[in-house]
Amino acid sequence: xxxxxxxxxxxxxxxxxxxxxxxxxxxxxxxxxxxxxxxxxxxxxxxxxxxxxxxxxxxxxxxxxxxxxxxxxxxxxxxxxxxxxxxxxxxxxxxxxxxxxxxxxxxxxxxxxxxxxxxxxxxxxxxxxxxxxxxxxxxxxxxxxxxxxxxxxxxxxxxxxxxxxxxxxxxxxxxxxxxxxxxxxxxxxxxxxxxxxxxxxxxxxxxxxxxxxxxxxxxxxxxxxxxxxxxxxxxxxxxxxxxxxxxxxxxxxxxxxxxxxxxxxxxxxxxxxxxxxxxxxxxxxxxxxxxxxxxxxxxxxxxxxxxxxxxxxxxxxxxxxxxxxxxxxxxxxxxxxxxxxxxxxxxxxxxxxxxxxxxxxxxxxxxxxxxxxxxxxxxxxxxxxxxxxxxxxxxxxxxxxxxxxxxxxxxxxxxxxxxxxxxxxxxxxxxxxxxxxxx
Amino acid sequence: xxxxxxxxxxxxxxxxxxxxxxxxxxxxxxxxxxxxxxxxxxxxxxxxxxxxxxxxxxxxxxxxxxxxxxxxxxxxxxxxxxxxxxxxxxxxxxxxxxxxxxxxxxxxxxxxxxxxxxxxxxxxxxxxxxxxxxxxxxxxxxxxxxxxxxxxxxxxxxxxxxxxxxxxxxxxxxxxxxxxxxxxxxxxxxxxxxxxxxxxxxxxxxxxxxxxxxxxxxxxxxxxxxxxxxxxxxxxxxxxxxxxxxxxxxxxxxxxxxxxxxxxxxxxxxxxxxxxxxxxxxxxxxxxxxxxxxxxxx
Numbered sequence: 001x002x003x004x005x006x007x008x009x010x011x012x013x014x015x016x017x018x019x020x021x022x023x024x025x026x027x028x029x030x031x032x033x034x035x036x037x038x039x040x041x042x043x044x045x046x047x048x049x050x051x052x053x054x055x056x057x058x059x060x061x062x063x064x065x066x067x068x069x070x071x072x073x074x075x076x077x078x079x080x081x082x083x084x085x086x087x088x089x090x091x092x093x094x095x096x097x098x099x100x101x102x103x104x105x106x107x108x109x110x111x112x113x114x115x116x117x118x119x120x121x122x123x124x125x126x127x128x129x130x131x132x133x134x135x136x137x138x139x140x141x142x143x144x145x146x147x148x149x150x151x152x153x154x155x156x157x158x159x160x161x162x163x164x165x166x167x168x169x170x171x172x173x174x175x176x177x178x179x180x181x182x183x184x185x186x187x188x189x190x191x192x193x194x195x196x197x198x199x200x201x202x203x204x205x206x207x208x209x210x211x212x213x214x215x216x217x218x219x220x221x222x223x224x225x226x227x228x229x230x231x232x233x234x235x236x237x238x239x240x241x242x243x244x245x246x247x248x249x250x251x252x253x254x255x256x257x258x259x260x261x262x263x264x265x266x267x268x269x270x271x272x273x274x275x276x277x278x279x280x281x282x283x284x285x286x287x288x289x290x291x292x293x294x295x296x297x298x299x300x301x302x303x304x305x306x307x308x309x310x311x312x313x314x315x316x317x318x319x320x321x322x323x324x325x326x327x328x329x330x331x332x333x334x335x336x337x338x339x340x341x342x343x344x345x346x347x348x349x350x351x352x353x354x355x356x357x358x359x360x361x362x363x364x365x366x367x368x369x370x371x372x373x374x375x376x377x378x379x380x381x382x383x384x385x386x387x388x389x390x391x392x393x394x395x396x397x398x399x400x401x402x403x404x405x406x407x408x409x410x411x412x413x414x415x416x417x418x419x420x421x422x423x424x425x426x427x428x429x430x431x432x433x434x435x436x437x438x439x
Numbered sequence: 440x441x442x443x444x445x446x447x448x449x450x451x452x453x454x455x456x457x458x459x460x461x462x463x464x465x466x467x468x469x470x471x472x473x474x475x476x477x478x479x480x481x482x483x484x485x486x487x488x489x490x491x492x493x494x495x496x497x498x499x500x501x502x503x504x505x506x507x508x509x510x511x512x513x514x515x516x517x518x519x520x521x522x523x524x525x526x527x528x529x530x531x532x533x534x535x536x537x538x539x540x541x542x543x544x545x546x547x548x549x550x551x552x553x554x555x556x557x558x559x560x561x562x563x564x565x566x567x568x569x570x571x572x573x574x575x576x577x578x579x580x581x582x583x584x585x586x587x588x589x590x591x592x593x594x595x596x597x598x599x600x601x602x603x604x605x606x607x608x609x610x611x612x613x614x615x616x617x618x619x620x621x622x623x624x625x626x627x628x629x630x631x632x633x634x635x636x637x638x639x640x641x642x643x644x645x646x647x648x649x650x651x652x653x654x655x656x657x658x659x660x661x662x663x664x665x666x667x668x669x670x671x672x673x674x675x676x677x678x679x680x681x682x683x684x685x686x687x688x689x690x691x692x693x694x695x696x697x698x699x700x701x702x703x704x705x706x707x708x709x710x711x712x713x714x715x716x717x718x719x720x721x722x723x724x725x726x727x728x729x730x731x732x733x734x735x736x737x
Contacts, residue, residue: 040659042555183707209707213659215650216456216666218449219697219709225579226442239659242557246653250568251579268557272655276567 027069027345029334030096031056032076034088034105039079040213041238043268044319048106049075050310051323054298057309059331061301066334069344072096078110085110086117093121101334101351102126104326108186111144116431118143123348124355126333128326129154129262129285133189134423136385138356139435141424145355147329147377149388149411151261152419154283155190155233156411157390158259159197161281162231164406173202178229180220180236180244183209187235190261194233196415203230214240221247234260241269249276256281259392265402266318270395278397281405283390286325286374288402290316294324294369318393318402325374332368333358356381381438388413445578446694452584454690455591456653459646460667461674461682462594463639468676469602470611470635471523472618473534477542479664481640483656484545485511486647490560490656491553500562504644511640512633514545519632527628528618546661557655564652587649591683594645598638598679611635615677665710669717675730684728692716 033052036045056073065071074095076088085107093100103118103125105111111131118125119142127135127146135144149157162177163169179194181187191207198205206227208220214236221244224232232253236244241264248258256279260269265282273280290299295316303312314320337346337354346354358379365373375389392406428435460482467475475481488510492503522537565582572580602608614621614631622628647656650663674685693709693716701708720728 038550038555038658040657040662043557043657046555207706209705211707211710213662215654215659215663216453216709218453219446219694219701222442222446222449222579222694223698225445239654239657242657243654246566250566250581252568252573268655272557272559274559274561274566 026065028072028097029066029069029344029346030072030074030092030098030100031330032074032088032092032095032100032103034078034085034103034107034110035075036078036080036106038077039081041080044238044263044266045080045106046310047266047314047317047319048323048326050308050314051320051325052104052327053309053323054302054315055324055327055331057302057307058298061305061307062297066331067338067344069338072098074100078105078107080107082107082109082113086113089114089117093123098345098347099123101346101348102330102355104128104330105131108132108189109184112185115141115144121348122352124352126326126330126355128322128329130186132427134420134427136383136420137424137435138380138382138384139424139438140428140433141384142381142436143352145379145384147358147379147385147387148285148375149390150385150416150420151189151235152193152416153385153388153411154261154390155193156197156416157388157409158233158261158283158392159194159201160409160412161259161283161390161392161406162257163201164409166230169201174204175231176204176206176227176229177231177233178206178208178224178227180208180210180217180224180232180234182214182236182240183211186237190233190235192419193416196419197412200412200415210236210240210244212240213238214243217243217247220244221251221253224248224253225251230257232258234258234264236260236264242272245270245277245280246273248280249273255279256394259283262322265393265395267400267402270397271400275397277395280395281392282395282402284318284393284404285389285391286321287372287391287404288316288318288321288393292370292373294328297369298324321373325370328368328370329358329360329377332360332364355379356384381436388416441577445580446698447691448578448580449584450691450694451687452581452588452690453694454670454686454688455588455683456584456646456649456686457663457666457670457689458683458686459587459591459594459642459649460663461670461686462591462598462679463642463646464664464667464671465674465676465679465682466598466635466639466642468615469679470615471534471632472531472615473538474531474676475639476535476538476664477545478639478643479661479667480542480545480549481511481514481643482647482650482663483658483660484514484549484647485640485644486560486651486656486660487549487553487558489644489648490558490651493562494558504648507644508641511644512637515633515636515640518636519629523632524629542661546658550658555658557657558651560648560651560656562648562652564649566652583649583652590645590649594642595679595683601638602679607631607634666713669713671727672714672717673720673727675727677731678727678729681727681729689713689716 035049078085111127133150135141260282262284270277333354337350338344361376388411390409393402394405463478489507569580572578610626670685674681693713696712697709
C-alpha cells in the first residue's frame with residue numbers, strides 16, 4: 001500500500017514539477033538595442049550604447065529585471081548603416097516571449113525606414129531627440145515618440161540662447177547666423193525652422209552644407225571667415241564635428257559664438273582641437289558628468305562586478321548619459337505599460353500605451369537617482385515630444401569637462417507647432433493616414 | 440583679391456594632403472599593376488597603430504613611429520606571403536578584388552586591436568593658423584598643411600631617387616611592366632612586392648599621421664581614399680609627380696568651385712566637382728596628366 005502511494009506520489013510530482021517550473025519562470029521582456037560600435041560613426045555610437053546597456057544591466061543585477069519580469073537585452077550592430085539597421089529590426093522584432101518591446105534606432109536614416117514598419121508590427125519607436133521632427137504629432141504618428149525635444153526645438157533653443165546673449169530677441173535683427181550642416185536628411189532638418197525664425201527676428205541666415213563625412217571643410221570655413229557671421233550653428237555628426245571645431249579655432253572664430261546641436265557636443269568632438277576648443281557651446285537636454293546617485297549605483301553594482309559595457313572612467317560622458325537617460329525613460333514607459341495592463345506580461349503595443357501615459361516628474365527623477373539631471377516629461381496621445389526645453393553646455397578645455405551655462409531655454413513653439421502640423425499633415429496625406437482623435 | 444589668394448593657397452595645401460594619400464596608390468600600381476583599394480584603410484590602420492601604441496604603452500612618439508613602420512613592414516610581408524604570392528600573373532580585376540577584401544581585414548583587425556574611439560594624435564605637430572600670414576597679410580594658412588607640404592616634397596624627392604636611381608627601383612619598374620618577364624631575368628617578385636608594399640605602408644603612415652593630427656585618428660580616415668581617386672585619375676596612376684600636381688589641381692579646383700560656384704547651386708559641390716574635373720581631363724588625356732600612354736600593337 002505504502003509502495004502504491006509512494007509510486008502515485010512520485011508520478012504526480014513528475015507531472016507537476018515541470019508545470020510548477022513553467023509557472024515560476026518569469027516573463028521575459030525583449031529589449032533590442034540597435035547600436036553602432038564599428039565604422040566611422042562608432043566614437044558616437046559606443047558611449048550611447050554603453051549607457052543604454054548599463055542601465056538594463058543594473059536592473060538585472062539590483063532588481064532581477066523589471067517588476068518581476070526578466071530582461072532579454074539584444075544588441076544588434078548597425079554600423080550606422082540604414083540597410084543593416086533594417087535587418088537588425090527584422091531579426092529582433094519577434095525574439096523572445098514578448099517580442100521586441102520598443103526600438104531606439106539611433107539613426108535618422110534607419111528611423112525613416114522603420115516608421116512605416118513599426119505601425120504594421122505594432123512596436124513603438126523611441127527616437128529620442130532625432131528622426132522625423134513632425135513625429136511629435138501623435139495623432140499622425142501613434143507609434144513614434146521623439147521626446148524630450150525635436151531638432152526644431154533645438155534650433156529654436158539655440159537661436160533663443162543667441163538672442164539672450166545679444167540682449168534680447170530684437171537684437172537679432174540685422175545679425176548673421178550661419179548654419180554649418182551635414183548634407184543629409186539629418187543635417188537639413190533645422191533649415192525650415194531657422195528660415196521661419198530668420199523671417200520673424202530679422203537675422204540673415206547663411207546655409208553652408210558639408211558633404212559626408214566632413215573630413216575636409218576648408219572651403220566652408222573660408223566662407224565663414226569672409227562672411228564673419230555673428231553666430232555659427234552646427235548640425236554635424238562624426239568626424240565632421242571634430243574637423244569643424246578645429247577649423248573654427250584655426251580661423252579664430254570666437255568659440256562662445258559657435259553652438260553645436262545635441263549630436264555635436266560630446267567629449268570626442270572637442271578633444272582633437274585641444275585648447276582651441278575651449279568655450280565651444282552645444283545644446284543638450286541633460287546634464288553631463290557622473291555626479292549623480294544613479295551613476296554611483298552603476299559603478300558599484302555593474303562596474304565593480306566587472307559587468308560594465310565600457311570603460312569605467314567613461315561613465316558620465318555626454319553620450320553615455322544620453323544612452324542612460326534613454327534607457328531610464330524606456331523603462332519608465334515599460335513600468336507604466338505594466339501598470340495600465342495590471343500585469344508584467346506586456347508586448348509592444350502595451351509599451352506604446354505606456355509611452356503615451358508617461359509622466360516622469362522631477363520627484364520621480366530624484367527617486368531614480370537623477371535629481372536635476374534633465375527636464376520632466378509628460379507625453380500624451382497628441383503630444384509625443386515634450387517639453388522641448390534646451391540646455392546649453394560649454395567645453396572647458398583645461399578641465400576637460402562640459403559644464404551647463406544656460407538652462408530652461410524654451411523653444412518658440414508658436415513657430416514650431418504650425419510647422420509640425422503642416423509637415424505631419426503632408427505625411428498623412430501622402431500615406432492615406434487619417435489622424436487619430438485624441439480628445 | 441586677398442580672399443582669392445587665400446582660397447588658392449588653401450586649395451594648394453589641401454591638395455598636398457590629398458597627394459600624400461594618392462602617393463601610396465601610385466607606388467603600388469607603379470610596381471605591381473595593382474589598384475590597391477585598401478590604401479585608404481592602410482592610412483587608417485597605420486595611424487591607429489601609431490596612436491594606439493602611444494596610448495597603450497606611453498612610449499615617446501619616435502619609438503612608436505618606428506614600431507609602426509615595423510608593423511607596416513609585417514603587413515606588407517603578410518600580404519605578399521598569404522595573398523599576392525598565390526595570384527602571380529592573375530587578371531588585374533582579381534588582384535583589385537583581393538585588395539577590397541584586404542581593406543575589410545585591416546579595418547577589422549584595427550578595430551579589434553585598438554578600438555573604435557577617436558584617438559588624439561598629440562606629437563607636437565604645428566597646428567592652427569599661421570600668425571605671421573594672418574597678422575601681416577590677413578591671409579589664413581594652416582601651419583599643419585604647410586608642414587605637410589614640406590613632408591610631401593621630401594617624400595617625392597626620396598621616391599623619385601629611389602625609383603630612378605636605385606637598382607631596386609628599376610626592378611620595381613620592371614615588375615610593373617611584366618611579372619613574367621621580370622621573373623625571367625631573375626628579379627624576385629616576392630621581395631619586390633614586400634618592398635613596395637612596405638614603402639606604401641610608410642607613405643600611408645605619414646598620410647594617416649597628418650590627417651589624424653587634423654581630425655583625430657578615427658575610422659572615417661579610411662574614407663580619405665575617396666579624395667585621392669580624382670587626384671589619381673587626373674595625375675595618372677603611374678606618376679609620382681602626377682600625384683602631386685594632380686592633388687594641387689584638384690585642391691585648388693574644388694575650393695574655387697565650392698566658394699564661387701557652390702552658393703549658386705546649393706553648396707557642397709567640392710566632392711563631386713573634383714570627380715568632374717578629373718573626368719574632364721580624362722576626355723583629353725585618358726592616361727592622366729603624367730600617366731604612361733599604353734600602346735598595344737595587335
